[in-house]
Amino acid sequence: MGKIEGISIKNYGSLKNITLGKTRSHQANKPLSNMTTIIGPSGNGKSTIADVFGFIADCLDMDVEAACDANNRGGFEQIRSQGVEEPIMIELYYRESSNTRPITYELSIDLDKSGRPFVKEERLRQRVERRGGPKSFLHLQNGVGYAFEGSIGGQDDKTGTVDGTKVPVELSDNRKLGIVTLGAMKQYSRIERFLKFLQSWYLCYFTPDAARRIQTSAPQPYLDRIGSNLNNVAQYMYRENKAAFLKTLHDIQNKLPGIEKIEPLKMPNGQIVLQFWEKGFKEPFFSPKMSDGTLKLFAYYLLLHENNPRQLVFIEEPENGLYHHYLGDLAEEMKKNVGNGFSKQLFVTTHSPFFVNSLTSDEVWVLQKGKDGFSTAKRASEYEFVKELTSEGVFVGDLWYDKYFG
Numbered sequence: 594m595g596k597i598e599g600i601s602i603k604n605y606g607s608l609k610n611i612t613l614g615k616t617r618s619h620q621a622n623k624p625l626s627n628m629t630t631i632i633g634p635s636g637n638g639k640s641t642i643a644d645v646f647g648f649i650a651d652c653l654d655m656d657v658e659a660a661c662d663a664n665n666r667g668g669f670e671q672i673r674s675q676g677v678e679e680p681i682m683i684e685l686y687y688r689e690s691s692n693t694r695p696i697t698y699e700l701s702i703d704l705d706k707s708g709r710p711f712v713k714e715e716r717l718r719q720r721v722e723r724r725g726g727p728k729s730f731l732h733l734q735n736g737v738g739y740a741f742e743g744s745i746g747g748q749d750d751k752t753g754t755v756d757g758t759k760v761p762v763e764l765s766d767n768r769k770l771g772i773v774t775l776g777a778m779k780q781y782s783r784i785e786r787f788l789k790f791l792q793s794w795y796l797c798y799f800t801p802d803a804a805r806r807i808q809t810s811a812p813q814p815y816l817d818r819i820g821s822n823l824n825n826v827a828q829y830m831y832r833e834n835k836a837a838f839l840k841t842l843h844d845i846q847n848k849l850p851g852i853e854k855i856e857p858l859k860m861p862n863g864q865i866v867l868q869f870w871e872k873g874f875k876e877p878f879f880s881p882k883m884s885d886g887t888l889k890l891f892a893y894y895l896l897l898h899e900n901n902p903r904q905l906v907f908i909e910e911p912e913n914g915l916y917h918h919y920l921g922d923l924a925e926e927m928k929k930n931v932g933n934g935f936s937k938q939l940f941v942t943t944h945s946p947f948f949v950n951s952l953t954s955d956e957v958w959v960l961q962k963g964k965d966g967f968s969t970a971k972r973a974s975e976y977e978f979v980k981e982l983t984s985e986g987v988f989v990g991d992l993w994y995d996k997y998f999g
């Protein structure tokens with residue numbers, strides 16, 4: 594459980610210095626909503642924000658050097674903002690629940706003398722008492738430093754006072770993240786929970802062709818990035834709780850225009866194939882025969898109904914291939930699904946004013962490019978004209994369409 598209240602990014606592609614929401618260095622800002630939608634013209638850094646989360650996830654899976662090369666990033670020097678000599682720096686401001694104090698995670702990645710990326714600094718801090726200063730409970734520089742066991746305690750950043758069980762740490766590889774090594778050990782329970790939260794990150798870019806592939810029979814708990822394992826997830830949900838899965842299908846069928854019923858068909862090899870009944874036809878169609886838009890919508894709704902949902906989901910351009918009038922409902926469903934609690938958070942990039950019309954100005958971030966070519970980010974609610982016009986009932990998407998945001 595948990596959510597990100599803010600993120601500051603420095604020197605990552607066009608994101609030379611941006612902050613979304615509340616972070617340790619931007620305490621006056623309002624925390625991010627559970628639904629954060631990023632808009633802006635092409636090339637303004639929307640996908641780069643998604644990639645920052647993807648980069649962190651890759652750093653957890655592999656070492657930072659491999660993460661710099663993975664997913665077409667092209668290596669550290671291609672990622673680092675042009676003309677910059679400083680390290681790439683990411684600050685996450687994360688909160689586990691409404692009654693715990695926020696945790697700051699700071700990560701700084703640089704090149705060593707031989708030009709290889711390494712973890713220059715990694716730090717976790719939490720202000721434990723309401724009035725006291727923040728206490729670091731993990732601090733590593735070039736793989737060397739300390740960590741604190743348990744769920745409380747730390748070293749006071751200002752006074753150096755130690756509270757709790759401080760353990761010296763030296764990593765054998767300075768390209769690996771300390772949170773991965775220490776988060777694997779039960780005694781570092783706070784680090785373990787934070788690591789699990791970060792590992793739940795998932796980027797989704799559904800493509801209907803992929804969803805048409807019927808793969809071999811194998812239940813899988815989660816949809817993959819392109820939605821190619823739709824039927825495997827259906828098989829998993831059917832196996833785990835048939836009644837709940839049938840109810841899910843029932844809920845979804847009411848949201849898909851022109852669809853009257855969706856039912857699973859179990860094949861002799863255990864595979865599940867989904868049958869869709871369309872208005873006007875007596876016989877069902879199997880999922881590979883459904884239209885691109887129907888399959889995509891179905892995949893999004895299934896994503897929102899996953900068992901033990903992933904907490905941190907990033908969706909790129911959900912509007913692609915969808916009829917524009919469906920987008921408002923989809924945005925509403927996404928908002929309803931994430932709610933206000935700490936169980937799920939959704940980031941979306943979009944080019945669709947129809948999608949944005951279902952959002953509040955607090956849920957929308959506008960990316961623009963400054964004169965220097967680097968991105969700037971501003972919450973739609975911070976524009977004076979947005980405050981005025983939305984109070985008169987004007988929608989944010991319509992303002993965007995009318996070029997109010999440039």
Ligand SMILES: Nc1ncnc2c1ncn2[C@@H]1O[C@H](COP(=O)(O)OP(=O)(O)OP(=O)(O)O)[C@@H](O)[C@H]1O
Pocket residue numbers: 605606607608633634635636637638639640641642670671672673674675
């Ligand atoms: N190392 C770098 N330094 C500075 N800018 C960079 C660097 N690498 C890439 N860029 C810029 O980042 C931009 C890529 O942005 P991104 O793909 O995030 O855009 P987007 O907002 O997702 O666009 P679209 O709407 O087309 O998907 C490019 O315009 C490129 O100029």
Ligand SMILES: [Mg+2]
Pocket residue numbers: 639640641942
């Ligand atoms: Mg993009």
